Amino acid sequence: MNVTRMLEWASDNFAERTAFSAAEQQLSFGELDERANRLARSLRDLGVRKGDRVAVVVGNRPEYVEAEVAIAKLGAVRVPILIRSSTEDLVAMLEFSDAVAAIVSAEALEALREAVPRVAAEIAVVVVGEAVRDGEHAYENLVAAGDPARLGVELSGDDLYALRFTGGTTGRPKGVLLSHRSMSTAISNMLINWPVEEDDVAAHFHPLSHAAGFMMYAWYMRGARQEIMPSFNFKPEALLETIQRERVTAMFMIPTVLNVLLDSNLLGRYDTSSVRTIIYGGAPPPLKRIRQGLDAFGPVFVQLYGTSEAPNVLTVLHREEHVFEGEPPPRMRSAGRVGFGVEVRVVDEDGQQCPPGEVGEIISRGDHTLVRYWKDPELTAERLVDGWLHTRDMGRLDEDGYLYIVDRKDDMIISGGFNIWPAEVEDVLYGHGDIVEAAVFGVEDDKWGERVVAAICLREGAAFGEEAVKDYVCERIARYKAPKEVWLRDAEIPKSPVGKPLRRLVREEFAARTAGAA
Numbered sequence: 001m002n003v004t005r006m007l008e009w010a011s012d013n014f015a016e017r018t019a020f021s022a023a024e025q026q027l028s029f030g031e032l033d034e035r036a037n038r039l040a041r042s043l044r045d046l047g048v049r050k051g052d053r054v055a056v057v058v059g060n061r062p063e064y065v066e067a068e069v070a071i072a073k074l075g076a077v078r079v080p081i082l083i084r085s086s087t088e089d090l091v092a093m094l095e096f097s098d099a100v101a102a103i104v105s106a107e108a109l110e111a112l113r114e115a116v117p118r119v120a121a122e123i124a125v126v127v128v129g130e131a132v133r134d135g136e137h138a139y140e141n142l143v144a145a146g147d148p149a150r151l152g153v154e155l156s157g158d159d160l161y162a163l164r165f166t167g168g169t170t171g172r173p174k175g176v177l178l179s180h181r182s183m184s185t186a187i188s189n190m191l192i193n194w195p196v197e198e199d200d201v202a203a204h205f206h207p208l209s210h211a212a213g214f215m216m217y218a219w220y221m222r223g224a225r226q227e228i229m230p231s232f233n234f235k236p237e238a239l240l241e242t243i244q245r246e247r248v249t250a251m252f253m254i255p256t257v258l259n260v261l262l263d264s265n266l267l268g269r270y271d272t273s274s275v276r277t278i279i280y281g282g283a284p285p286p287l288k289r290i291r292q293g294l295d296a297f298g299p300v301f302v303q304l305y306g307t308s309e310a311p312n313v314l315t316v317l318h319r320e321e322h323v324f325e326g327e328p329p330p331r332m333r334s335a336g337r338v339g340f341g342v343e344v345r346v347v348d349e350d351g352q353q354c355p356p357g358e359v360g361e362i363i364s365r366g367d368h369t370l371v372r373y374w375k376d377p378e379l380t381a382e383r384l385v386d387g388w389l390h391t392r393d394m395g396r397l398d399e400d401g402y403l404y405i406v407d408r409k410d411d412m413i414i415s416g417g418f419n420i421w422p423a424e425v426e427d428v429l430y431g432h433g434d435i436v437e438a439a440v441f442g443v444e445d446d447k448w449g450e451r452v453v454a455a456i457c458l459r460e461g462a463a464f465g466e467e468a469v470k471d472y473v474c475e476r477i478a479r480y481k482a483p484k485e486v487w488l489r490d491a492e493i494p495k496s497p498v499g500k501p502l503r504r505l506v507r508e509e510f511a512a513r514t515a516g517a518a
Contacts, residue, residue, distance in 0.1 A: 038146030157181030175374030
C-alpha cells in the first residue's frame with residue numbers, strides 16, 4: 001500500500017464532505033484532491049521528479065495539507081520544516097536534505113529568502129499567500145495552471161515518502177527517512193488504536209509539520225472534518241471559542257499546553273461538552289494534571305507514546321483506562337500497553353529481555369519504522385539492529401503489560417554509584433502546588449561523580465526556599481535521588497519547538513551561571 005492510494009480512496013469516498021476548515025475557508029475532500037493534482041503537475045513542470053526532496057515550510061493552513069498531498073502524488077519526498085526555524089537552520093536543513101524546491105508561507109518567508117542564496121543547489125521557491133519576487137512562483141498560480149487529472153505515478157511501499165527532522169532534545173535534529181509503507185502503516189495503526197470517528201470534528205493547534213500533521217491523516221481516512229488553527233502563542237480563549245463554535249470533538253495536545261488550558265480561568269465559561277477525545281503525548285504530565293483534566297472534561301483522555309522514528313503508536317493508554325475510583329491505580333503513571341501492529345520490548349545492555357519491573361531500553365519493531373537515518377549509516381547501524389529500533393528511551397513493563405517510561409538513556413545521572421532518572425525527581429517536584437516547571441539534570445561533582453541539580457520555576461507569589469525544596473523531595477523518594485542543589489529560576493524552562501523541556505539547555509545555562517559566579 002502507498003499513501004497516495006490511501007488518500008485518493010478517502011477523497012473518492014468522501015468527495016462532498018468538508019475535509020478542512022480554517023477561519024472563513026472550507027475545503028472539501030474533492031476540492032483538496034483536485035487542487036493537489038494541479039499543484040503536483042505544476043511542480044513536475046518546475047522539474048521536481050520522483051524521489052526529489054521538497055521542503056514544506058508552511059504554517060497551519062489548508063495549503064499545508066494540499067502541498068503534502070501533491071508531493072506524495074508526484075512521488076517526491078516531503079521535508080516538513082517548522083515555520084519558526086532560523087535562517088541558519090533553514091540553510092542546514094535545505095543543504096542536508098538536497099531539496100530541489102521549497103513551499104513557504106508568510107511566517108517563514110523572509111528567513112527562507114535569506115537562506116536559499118546560501119545553499120549550493122538551485123531551489124525553486126513557491127510562495128503561499130504573499131507577493132512573489134523575481135524567480136519565485138506564486139502558489140495559487142501553480143494550482144490554477146495545473147491539469148486537474150491525477151498523475152498516476154507508480155508507487156510501491158518501498159518508495160520514499162518523507163524526510164523528517166526529529167524534535168529531539170539532545171542536539172541538532174536527525175533526518176528520519178520514512179517510506180510509503182512506513183506512513184501507510186502508521187495511518188492504519190492510528191485508525192485501529194485510537195478512537196477516530198467519522199463524525200469527529202478534530203481541532204489542530206500544534207504545528208502540522210510535526211506530530212499533529214501525522215495525526216490528521218487518521219481523521220482524513222475516516223472522512224471527518226478538521227479545523228486548522230494557528231500554531232504557537234497558544235491562547236486558551238481561542239481554543240475554547242473554537243470548541244464551542246465548531247462543536248469540536250477531538251484534539252491532540254502536548255502536556256505544556258494542557259497545563260495552560262487547565263490553569264485558565266476561562267475554562268468553565270465555554271461549552272466544551274462536545275469534546276470526547278483528548279489525545280496527549282510528548283511527555284508524561286504530572287498526575288495532578290490528569291486529575292484536573294478528568295474533572296474538567298470527563299473521561300476523554302487517551303495517552304500515546306511513539307517516536308519520530310516509529311510514529312505515532314507504540315503504546316496507548318485508552319479512555320476507559322483513565323477511569324478509576326479512589327486512589328489512582330499504577331497504570332495512570334504508565335504510557336499504556338503495546339498497540340496493535342507493533343512489537344515493544346524492554347532489554348538490558350546485552351539486548352536480553354528484562355523481566356517485569358526491571359528498567360531497560362525500550363526497543364520496537366513494525367512496518368511503520370523508519371527506513372534509515374538520512375546520510376548517517378553509523379547512526380542507522382546503531383539504532384536499527386536486526387529490525388528492532390533502539391529508542392534510547394528507558395522504561396519498564398509490569399506484569400499486566402503496561403509500559404512505564406523512566407527517562408531518556410542519555411539523561412541518566414550516576415551519583416555515588418546510583419542510577420538516578422531525572423523524570424522521577426521532576427514528577428515529585430510537580431506534585432507541589434507552588435512549582436510550575438522543573439528540570440532535573442546532573443553536573444560533575446568531585447565527591448559524587450555527578451550531583452543532582454533541580455531548576456524550578458515557582459508560581460507567582462510563592463515563597464518556597466531551596467532547603468524546603470530539598471526537604472519536600474526527601475520526604476517522598478530516596479534521599480540519594482534528591483537534588484543537592486536547587487536553582488530558583490525567574491525565566492521559564494526552555495523548550496523545543498514542539499514543547500519538550502530541554503534539560504540540555506538548562507544544564508548549559510547552569511554551567512554558564514556557575515562559571516560567572518566563580
